[in-house]
Amino acid sequence: MIIPVVQTVGLTKLFKDFWRRAKVEAVKNLNLEIHRGEVFGLLGPNGSGKSTTIKMLLGLLYPTRGQIAVFGRAPTDVATKARIGFLPEESYLYRFLNARETLDYYGRLFHLPSHVRRERTERLLEMVGLKHEARRRLGEYSKGMARRIGLAQALINDPDFLILDEPTTGLDPIGTRQIKDLIRELGNRGKTILLSSHLLADVEDVCDRVSILYGGQQRQGGRVKELLRQTERTQIIAPRLAPETIERIRNVIRLEEEKDLIEVSSPAERLETIFLRIVHEAQVANVATSGARASGAMPDFLGPRDEGEALVDELVRAADRRVPEPGPVEVAEVPAAPTGPADDVLESLLAREPEPVRDGSEAEEEKPAPPAGPREAIEADRSVIDSLLSEPDKRSDHRD
Amino acid sequence: MTSIWAVARHMVSEAIRMKIAMFFICLLALLIFGLPFVARGDGTVSGAIQAFLVYSLSAVSLLMALLTLFMSRSLSDELVQRQIFFLMTKPLPRWQYVLGKWFGIVLFDALLLLLAGAGICGMAHYIAVSQPPRDALDRQKLTDQVFAARHQAAVELPTKLFERAARERYERRKEEGYYGSRGDVNEKEEIAKLRMEEEQSWRTVNPGGTREFLFQNVRCDRSADKTIQIRYKAMATNYPPDEIVRSYWLIGDPEKVQPYQMLRRDAHDRFHTFSVPAGTVAEDHTLRIYFLNYVLSADQQPILVDLDHPYEQVRPFVIRLEPTTPVEVMFGVGSFEGNLVRVLALILFKLMFLAALGLAASTVFSFPVAILVSLTVYVLAEFRGFIGESIQYLGAEGLEGMFQAGFGLILRVILFVIPNFPSFDAVNTFVDGRNVTLMWVLQGLGMLGVVQTGIVLLAACLMFHFREVSEVSI
Secondary structure, three states, rough: OOOEEEEEEEEEEEOOOOOEEEEEEEEEEEEEEEOOEEEEEEEEOOOHHHHHHHHOOOOOOOOOOEEEEEEEEOOOOOHHHEEEEOOOOOOOOOOOOOOOOOOHHHHHHHHOOOOHHHHHHHHHHHOOOOOOHOOEHOOOOOOOOOOOOOHHHHHOOOEEEEEEEEEOOOOOHHHHHHHHHHHHHHHOOEEEEEEEEOOHHHHHHOOEEEEEEEEEEEEEEHHHHHHHOOOOOOOOOOOOOHHHHHHHHHHHHHHHOOOOOOOOOOOOOOOHHHHHHHHHHHHHOOOOOOOOOOOOOOOOOOOOOOOOHHHHHHHHHHHHHHHOOOOOOHHHHHHHHOOOHHHHHHHHHHOOOOOOOOOOOOOOOOOOOOOOOHHHHHHHHHHHHHHHHHHHHHHHHHHH | OOHHHHHHHHHHHHHHOHHHHHHHHHHHEEEEEEEHHOOOOOOHHHHHHHHHHHHHHHHHHHHHHHHHHHHHHHHHHHOOOOOOHOOOOOOOOOOHHHHHHHHHHHHHHHHHHHHHHHHHHHHHHHHHHHHHOOOOOHHHHHHHHHHEEEEEOOOOHHHHHHHHHHHHHHHHHHHHHOOOOOOOOOOHHHHHHHHHHHHHHHHEEEEOOOEEEEEEOOOOOOOOEEEEEEEEEEOOOOOOOOOEEEEEEEEEOOOOOOOOEEEEEEEEEEEEEEEEHHHHHHHHOOOOOOEOEEEEEEOOEEEOEOOOOOEEEEOOOOOOEEEEEEEEEEEEOOHHHHHHHHHHHHHHHHHHHHHHHHHHHHHHHHHHHHHHHHHHHHHHHHHHEEEEEHHHHHHHHHOOOOHHHHHHHHHHHHHOOOOOOOHHHHHHHHOOOOOHHHHHHHHHHHHHHHHHHHHHHHHHHHHHHHHHOOOOOO
């Protein structure tokens, strides 16, 4: 029997006043299961019980009722804690220590030998882009830099289970992007990750499954793509089209489906992309900064790498090693497809019945899906076009 | 152990960088290196050194105690500032965390005490070499009583004799009908009162009278150049107009050694120490001292005339030797430096308890409340003897029945946990040049450093174990 990494049954937490009278029920009868290799998102507005749940999982709070098992053991068990990495919602670090001393201290608490501590400290500092600031006291760090050290300490023990409470709080877009990339790669390397956030975009980008809390109770939960899927709409992405073509498409839809197009627009470049490009250019020009620099590669000690190593590396380093691709990737990729001029594609589209979007979710039921939301969305969109393109007979018929 | 050591190292590192620690360290340095230039004592070099030693060691003891309590706030700080979230999610058992903190504080204390001790020792020697002794006596006192660790042999009081005499007097009084038909006479109390009278009588030497003291086990170096010291305090019961007590001393058993004799004129009601040759101690390590309440003429005849004032008739005075040990014999057994180390060890045991106390308070309370609780216990511990006596009195006279029994039990438990700091304060002993015995140090280690500190540390670990570190009180 496979033991879930986290299992809670009827988990309840009551906060009491000075006289021990129950005042607030922060978590109510929560049942959760997180499996190995999953990136699990705990969503909810402020006060929904996310942090309380995490603190109970870590043994920082004791449940009023219900049961918790982490790796099949009590959260207070020392052996359990040896397998956990935790980044709290704020980086509560020692202001008088520098980055190296901080990581060394936490490494000692995991009983790591000194040479391992030294090596991991250097690798992690490189990864979070703070190697050049390693001798500065943390009291002088910006919030984002402290957050990066907080993340580094959470990884010092190469945890099997990583708990990240609002990990992107206080981070600039580069840091946010790096954290998200990191979560993805760690997920790919078989780590189990619990991500708590109220920044929905972050969760949507990286999580396999989510649980949405409100008032201490789970309101909804499940796989992200299932929750996000809009079956009543179809999206087609194409290279820039002439107004006449769009009009023709509109007419076809009217004729065939008796519906009208909801929106026709040109995709805008994302602000994140522009920002990352500007910062990258500044880094290439060696503009001085006292903040975090470009992060290095993820250290090898953080679990084995899988077959998609090259692809993941490419994604993780996207912000640093090349100018980011503008806008949605699919725009650039579509012309590369062996489909001839765009008009041809459209003609083929006009000639056939719209097919439901295939997202491959059934195939991924067996094992937790590692890829992140947008990547899947891209693949889904491409799959629609590819499926259409793979029917040459129909297309040629239509041409005729 | 690895985790305890990691937390302890971190604690030391934190303490070194604490501003409050820096403040205390600077204050200590200022006192240790500044006092020699202001401490004058009685005008002699030995007096100046003794004054310096008293002030500097007392300051070290007090400031280090306060610093220890302030350092123990580290735990409550980590709870408030939530660094504990990082720590308690590591494979660090809570008891190891508390123990690590305690060990770190004690380590830092030990380090500071070592530095302070070295500074005090160095400055004491600096005073000795930088100022010439006022006279030969000053020079001798410096060697024999200041830079010395002397064993103190107290005279054995004939307590059995007192008991027997008191009982006999009581029985006699009873037979003579002294107590009449009084039914309220408590035999035990009456005998105790009579015993006290017998002892006072023994301490009292009437004019022309002699008192003999026998010291055993005086294991000193009997070389010709060595001396032993005799310390006594005499009170003339009928107050002398010149406040001088005159006495004759014969030191050494005439049947075993060549006795040493001397006439003394000492201030009334004060301790006096004088040196005599160590050869007065017999080979069997016994020393016999005769105290005579009269002066001798030049031809060794007892007269009641002061030799220095031959024409002045000296009134006969009754002399009472005080206090509990009327005469003490002291002889060197160790070095000044070794003695200083033992004094510092006793201070360290006190700090060990205070570190545990501060941490225990911090596991429950936030900083201001924790420091208030700790300071209260610290003050209680400094006045523990007085409080213990008061409570005993309360138990005997003020409370009755079950309430007395229950309240008394609670108080006894509290008093057992609260240490009696003065009983392990060796500063005055050290400054007097008396040996701080290893047994005393071991008692301090056992009682303060192990039992009482252990109880408080255990309580701290238990309280912290059951505490929700992320507790929110609505």
